[in-house]
Amino acid sequence: MKELIFEVMQESDGGYTAEALGESIFTQVDSWDELKANVREAVQAFYFDSAAPASIRY
Numbered sequence: 001m002k003e004l005i006f007e008v009m010q011e012s013d014g015g016y017t018a019e020a021l022g023e024s025i026f027t028q029v030d031s032w033d034e035l036k037a038n039v040r041e042a043v044q045a046f047y048f049d050s051a052a053p054a055s056i057r058y
Contacts, residue, residue, distance in 0.1 A: 002053060002054050002055060003054065003055040003056070003057060004020055004021075004022075004023065004025075004043060004052075004053040004055070004056050004057070005020070005021045005022075005056075005057045005058075006018040006019060006020050006021070006025075006056065006057065006058050007019050007021060008035065008058050011028075014030070015028065015029060015030045015031075016028070016029055016030075016031070016032065016034075016035045018035055018038075018039050018058065020043075023046065024046075025039075025042050025043060025046050026042075027039055027041075027042045035058070036058075039056060039058070040056065043056060
């Protein structure tokens with residue numbers, strides 16, 4: 001996979017959720033800056049034993 005796309009939703013409390021399209025990767029955070037870091041961490045954990053996508057889009 002060359003690219004992984006996340007659907008990002010802003011919650012009513014101001015936080016964010018991000019869910020990968022086509023993969024079982026999900027994260028929930030309080031700020032946009034946290035979102036980027038958590039998405040990268042979740043992707044690395046999901047692909048711990050295989051090659052991760054070269055690109056991540058939000």
